[in-house]
Amino acid sequence: MIRVLIVDDHPIVRNGLRGAFADVPDIEVAGEAGDGREGVSEAVRLGVDVVLMDLRMPRMDGVRAIVELARAAPDVRVLVLTTFDSESDVLPAVQAGATGYLLKDTPPEDLIRAVRAAHRGESVLAPSAAGQLMGRVRRPTGLALTARELEVLQLVADGASNREVARQLFISEASIKTHLQHVYDKLDVRDRAAAVGEGYRRGLLR
Amino acid sequence: MIRVLIVDDHPIVRNGLRGAFADVPDIEVAGEAGDGREGVSEAVRLGVDVVLMDLRMPRMDGVRAIVELARAAPDVRVLVLTTFDSESDVLPAVQAGATGYLLKDTPPEDLIRAVRAAHRGESVLAPSAAGQLMGRVRRPTGLALTARELEVLQLVADGASNREVARQLFISEASIKTHLQHVYDKLDVRDRAAAVGEGYRRGLLR
């Protein structure tokens, strides 16, 4: 039995979702919540397996709630269920730890499959949401620093000055400056701090 | 039936593990591999559910194998099973995508439970490994930048100079420098690039 919590600020939506699972034998709607804060506490209190989470809500938005939930109950799967016209929150939600991202116009049968999949820990993405992530993942491939440039950037991110990087790589400081200039050009930034920031945001560094 | 792959460079260890699952009805040892590279290809070829992975191996180490596997077969759960005296690889392994981290002195019955748990997507951590992660996760809480300091650091990470940060926050450049000095002290770094790097590594920035 998969225990589900419905978190949405519209009672009508909650009822609709509850109805979608009414005839499903292996899924039980264990509770409902009207905002993010209540969603987190209820998820913990009820010990649910999957949370259906809206994003735009009062008191605490869905992304924030996902973050809190990830800390309070890491085993709980969060399925984001948002309105069809707002697909721009995919990245924050996934980064926050959402297991899936669906739109509210998803057919009930697909929704049921998604809950089962989320319960198994599988990612469930609406096609449009998948596209958002693809673009995010593909970037590192498209924009490539050379091995040397990346090496230099990594050391800079670890706090090394140009001189220290030069010593560690057994080349001159002038070369370091050249490499960094190339990094700045490629990442479209103007200083080392921004380069480090972009490096992390693009997944080049870790 | 949970299909398991054993990846370890010691045949004796592999035999020992295989034996541990001999009388377990819901777990089937689908194959074995002697190094990371073979582990990845066998996991894909056999379509297993859970991989028991050693870390120190020839040709391709376990962490690297986990990374490859996460890309080639994201649904496969990896249970790291390493020697008792080397607990320092917890972070890399978990970051790479390991579902669990156990030591080789784990009793067979616990190991069996761990495989079932991993199959369900639950995290399984040896107590000592859990401690490693706790420390990592607690840091952001324990070491807190003030809201203002974080705000400044975020802007710096986005490429702003001190002057630009000052303008955006409607305060003087001198204050920015002071805030940054405090950030350097708290993060134990000496320049803005390293501060940005530490900020990302500690999860303060995103």
Next chain:
DNA sequence: CCCGGCATCGACCGATCGGTGGATGCCGCG
């Protein structure tokens, strides 16, 4: 009520960095 943390601001100076315009050698590709 006083102390400490936080945020704000100023001044000074040396060190470092970023920008520019070069240069060389190696290697692979057409």
Next chain:
DNA sequence: CGCGGCATCCACCGATCGGTCGATGCCGGG
């Protein structure tokens, strides 16, 4: 063979940054 990409190196200069004194005002806890 010539071209481009990569890595290496040099010099110069202005801008920025980091380090270190200092200071003020606000606020909340002991």
